[in-house]
Amino acid sequence: MSGSADTHFAMRTAKNQAKVCREFAEKKGFQGSGTAELVDFLTNLPAETISENIGFQHTASGIISFCPNFDNDFFPKPMAELRKEAPKKPVMIGCAEHEGLMFGII
Incomplete structure (x- = not known):
């Protein structure tokens, strides 16, 4: 299946992803x-509860609830900038x- 990590539903800003996370919780x-309370609540949820998001509607763009975000940690820069810096690789x-x-x- 094809797809792109540069689509509006596959990447979010950290702020928008935090909003989705709070809505889910x-x-x-x-x-x-508080944020600490939220993290503690989510940490103590069973994995089955987190993976089940049937009927969950969030207000951020896209249909995917949890996705990568630009947080200046794992993705330190926007994807377009990271692609310019990355070594070229053959693709099919x-x-x-x-x-x-x-x-x-x-």
């Missing part, structure tokens, strides 16, 4: 206000006849 019962591209059908179920 509130859906799961979080009622606190193509397309499949029915690859878009996957989006029909979403």
Whole structure:
């Protein structure tokens, strides 16, 4: 399947991802206000609860709830800048006849 890490739904700013995270926690019962409380709440959720986000609607762009973000840590710069600095690598591209059908179920 094709895809791009440079699409609006595959990368978010850290601020927007934090907002999605808080919305998710509130859906799961979080009622606190502080960041430390939020981290503690999410740390203590079972993995099954975190992976199940059926019916969860967030206000940030895209359909993916949790995705990479520009946090100046793992991604220290915007993707376009990182690509300019990265060594060139050979790639193989193509397309499949029915690859878009996957989006029909979403």
